Amino acid sequence: MAAGHSRYSTVAIGLHWLTALLVVGNLATGLGSGLWLDSADPAMRTTGAGPIALHKSVGLSILALTLVRIGWRVANSPPPLPAHMTRGEVVLARTTHIGFYVLLLAMPFSGWAMVSTGKRSGPVSVFGLFDVPPLPLSPALGDVFHNGHGTIGWIVIATLALHVAGAAKHRIFDRDDVLARMWPRRRS
Numbered sequence: 786m787a788a789g790h791s792r793y794s795t796v797a798i799g800l801h802w803l804t805a806l807l808v809v810g811n812l813a814t815g816l817g818s819g820l821w822l823d824s825a826d827p828a829m830r831t832t833g834a835g836p837i838a839l840h841k842s843v844g845l846s847i848l849a850l851t852l853v854r855i856g857w858r859v860a861n862s863p864p865p866l867p868a869h870m871t872r873g874e875v876v877l878a879r880t881t882h883i884g885f886y887v888l889l890l891a892m893p894f895s896g897w898a899m900v901s902t903g904k905r906s907g908p909v910s911v912f913g914l915f916d917v918p919p920l921p922l923s924p925a926l927g928d929v930f931h932n933g934h935g936t937i938g939w940i941v942i943a944t945l946a947l948h949v950a951g952a953a954k955h956r957i958f959d960r961d962d963v964l965a966r967m968w969p970r971r972r973s
C-alpha cells in the first residue's frame with residue numbers, strides 16, 4: 786500500500802466487516818446454545834444441533850479469516866491516526882485493536898479445544914464440506930476450555946462495546962474520518 790494513504794484498503798475493510806458480522810452472529814448462536822442444549826423439550830435439544838453445528842463452522846471460518854487478516858495487516862500498515870488524538874487515546878485504540886486480534890484467535894481456539902476434550906469429542910464438520918480433527922489435548926482440561934470459552938465470549942462483548950463507543954466518539958464528538966476510512970467507499 787502506498788505511503789501516506791488515508792483509508793484502509795478494500796481487503797482490510799472487507800475482512801473487518803465480514804469478521805464483525807460473523808463474530809456477532811456467533812455470539813448470538815453461542816449465547817443461545819444454552820437455550821437449545823439445556824431445554825427440557827427433546828425436540829429443542831435436537832434442533833440445537835443445527836445452530837451449534839453452524840456456530841462451530843462459522844467459528845473455525847473466523848479463525849481462518851483472522852490468520853489471513855493478521856498476515857495482511859503485517860504486510861499493509863493502516864492509515865495514521867488523526868493528529869488531534871491524545872497519547873492516552875492512541876494507546877487505548879491500539880490496545881483495543883491488538884486485544885481484538887488476540888481474542889479473534891483465543892475465541893475459536895478455546896471452542897475447538899472445548900469440543901476436542903468434551904464428552905462428545907470428535908472431528909468438527911465445517912459446513913458439511915470437510916472435517917477438522919480434534920486437537921490432541923487431555924480430556925482432563927475439558928472444564929477449563931468450556932469455562933474459558935464462555936469467559937472469553939464476555940471479554941469479546943466488553944471489547945466490542947468499547948470499540949463501538951470509540952467509533953461513535955470519533956464520529957459524533959471529534960467529527961473526524963476514522964469511521965469513514967473503515968467504511969466501504971460509496972460509488973459517486
Ligand code: HEM
Nearest residue numbers: 804805808809858863882885886945948949952963964967
Ligand atoms: C466483533 C466485531 C468487530 C471486530 C472483531 C472488530 C475489530 C477491529 C480491529 C482488529 C480493528 C483494527 C484494524 C487495524 O489493524 O488497524 C478495527 C478497526 C476499526 N473498527 Fe472494528 N471491529 C468490530 C466491529 C466494529 C463495529 C461494529 C464498528 C463501527 C461501529 C467498527 C469500527 C471500526 C473502525 C472505524 C476501525 C478503524 C479504526 C482506526 O482507523 O484506527 N468495528 N476493528
Ligand code: HEM
Nearest residue numbers: 811812815816818841844845847892893896897900935938
Ligand atoms: C469467534 C468465534 C466464536 C465465538 C464468538 C463464540 C462464542 C460463544 C459463546 C458466547 C458461547 C456461549 C458460552 C456460554 O454460554 O458459556 C459459545 C458456546 C459454544 N461454542 Fe463458541 N464461539 C466461537 C467459536 C467456536 C468454535 C470454533 C467452536 C467449536 C469448534 C465453538 C463451540 C461452542 C460450543 C459447543 C458451545 C456450547 C457450549 C455448551 O455446551 O454450553 N465455538 N460460543
